[in-house]
Amino acid sequence: MSPAPRAAQRPAAGADWRDVPLAPVVLLFGPEDFIASRAVDDIRAKLRAQNPELELTSLDASHYTAGALGMVASPSLFSEPKLIQVSALASMTDDFLVDALAYIKDPAPDVTLVLTHGGGTRGKKLLDALKALGAPRVECQPLKKDAEKSSFVSAEFSRAKRRIDAQAVHALVAAVGASLSELAAACSQLIADTTGMVSSDDVDKYYGGRVEATAFRVADAALAGNAPVALSTLRHALATGVDPVPLVAALAMKVRQVAKVFSLRGSSAQLARDLGMSPWQVDAARRDAGHWSGEALVVAIKVLAEADAQVKGAAKDPVYAVERAVIVIATSARR
Template structure:
């Protein structure tokens, strides 16, 4: 197999972790382990598709021995293409730094060097040299915003040629969105275990018992003025050991979203840009806003501020505090 085209020295090439560009040297950079593992898998898959006999070697940059990179990259007896995965660059040794700086100036033919750096400034001289040479850099940053996680879910389903309702995306992110690897596994399970359009009932069936999902079901019912459903769900959650803190947090987030869109007009896409929310969050908040008036929102914000302080230590009975907040909000929504 011939070596991948060498990159230009005019600037670093940005790489998508779902479709990593092949080159003699590729940098996978950032602290999100799941995205990094996906990027590494993509490189392996592409190289093996072209050369099933691909030789894979791993190097630990933190415990590196001088000369190891050159030895591993040297041609083998049968000249099989090679993939060298260098890990732990965030704590690379000085020997690795020096050898890598020399290697990237003249990579070996039929060898792909995949550099995996978890972030930080260790090896800045190498990072700068890679940038100057135009080496592809795949960013592996955490997806912190719900809109980013929702886009991730949408992409997972799109790649599998499946469809999922916007409300189901929201429910799934609420239930398992804290961990990207768990969110990916949840997408995979729903894709393999269901048929047709995936809806909220499917998400609830598999993940409705999660604390986050329960919290948002309570919040949805309360914001819609459905007090009996909100209190019933709340009491079931508390009876099964759910802590009051995330319940109040979900209520507060929902109320804030309604307050953000309450007096705004425009498309969901336009309001999403103005508020920092995703379009589906805007649409859900606009639906909830139909149950609310300005004074009622003020009441809800006040009672939630009190409840937040109470469930975090200012009250002897945090369960009563969250029940009181849910009751007040449900009643305020009906007026």
């Protein structure tokens, strides 16, 4: 097997976690464990494609003792290529810092060292040295915006050569978007268990009972001015144990989106870029905005601010607070 390509001696550019370049040393930086694990999977698959006899070793930098890195990186009897994964750099020992700084100056041949740092400034000297050497750096940051999560879902389906419609993407993010690993698992399940274009009905069949999905059904009905459906869905959710907090959060998110697009003109793609939303979210918010006036939006924002405080402890009856918010919003919208 030819050795892994040496990192260029220049400042490292950010590497895509879906396609990590092979190099003697790779840094995975950030707190999102799922992205880090995907990056490691990609590196491992590429190395195994070059040589199936790849030897895997794991080290914990927070419990590291001097000399361990040099020992595991030394050539084995049959000279198999090695992948060494080092976790917990954010709490690395002083011994690891010393050994790692020495190692990266002259990495062992046929060895790929993957360093996982959860974030922060611990080991800054090592981070700066890796940057100076040009080691690939993969940012492992949480996907916080719905637009980012929607892009993730679309990419998962594209990778599997499957299609999912925009409303189904929205429904899936609403149902399981709080956790990236759960979102990836949900994509895998839908890809495995369905055929053809995945629709919002498919998503509802598998994940419609999730708290987030229920909350967004309440919000969708309220923003559309459909008070009977909004209230019946809300009361069913509350009766089955859904907490008022995510219900108010879903309402607030929907109202904020309507407020963002309310008086704006332009293409969905342009507004999506400007507002940090997906084009389908812009389209949905524009449809909802047709039910609203500026004055009614002010009323909705005020009642949601009150409800948010009340469901988080400012009132004795959070259920009444969320019911009142739904009623005010649904009756303020034009049918």
